[in-house]
Amino acid sequence: MLKTIEKTWNEFWAIYWRIDHRHSIPGIFEWDKQLVNFIEHVCQLSPGARILDLGCGGGDQAKVFASKGYEVVGIDIAPPLIEFARQQFQKQGLKSTFIVGDMRAINYNAEFDACVVLSGTFGFFGNGEDQQLLNSINRALKINGKVFIMFLPVGKFNKHSRLWSETKDGWELNEEWFDTETSTYRSRIFIIEKDGTILRPKDELGYHANEGIRCYSIPEMKAMLSK
Incomplete structure (x- = not known):
């Protein structure tokens, strides 16, 4: 029978889907590098720029940003993913800040040069809350700050x-x-x-x-x- x-999500699916499954995709780490290179280009990031990574998962793209000298703050709602990201950064001697939290609750004021929302993370909340999230991102950005969002068309x-x-x-x-x-x-x-x-x-x-x-x-x- x-x-x-x-x-x-926290006891199994977060690690299974965002780490085990994602890391099994052929060429995914090279794709992350190309994505970060593209974001650098279109957002015209300055050396050492401060980047807010919302829904950062296990920190795959944050790791690429940090290896290029950017200061990254990653936020994800799943504690296992944040713990995984912290461990990976520690192993590789990279510096970053990872926070367990709901991206809808961010409360920054003109602190970041750029914000990224990657890997299909945008759109989970529906029209009203998605709009509120965009408003919060706008407040978090410095003057002339940039936002890069991967959304499902x-x-x-x-x-x-x-x-x-x-x-x-x-x-x-x-x-x-x-x-x-x-x-x-x-x-x-x-x-x-x-x-x-x-x-x-x-x-x-x-x-x-x-x-x-x-x-x-x-x-x-x-x-x-x-x-």
Whole structure:
């Protein structure tokens, strides 16, 4: 008989999804380097610039920024990811500040030269709170500060897909679809271990067991950024 176990974001899925899964993607670390190079170019970052990294995860991009001499403050809601980032920076002798916190609660005033929101982190909260987050980012930036946001565009996900992949302990099913009524990308993930145990995310307040990310058109983003 199959057994189903629900695990919270902090006890399992944060490390599984943002570290183990991400680091298994071929070429991901080279992609991080190219992304940071691109951000440097388009944001015209000055040497030693102070950067706020919201939803920093395990600090992969923060590590590239820090290795180039930038001062990085990383914030993520998941304690295991912040602990992982701190350990990685310590091992490599890099300096940075990592804080466990909800990006919606940031309260900085003209302290950063740039802010980055990467890896599909923007859009978790929906129109109203996403706008509030942008307003908080604006307050956190110095005069002429820059913001770089990777958001999911409308139309990127236009079909219902199910993808099976093999893991070291069994199999993973990732289901994705686009909710046209709310313009939201949604996904569900299950892991079936070799002994038949099914792992699934547990619903918990403040986290996204079944992920939903609001997708925005370019005109929508321009309108939000201009407010």
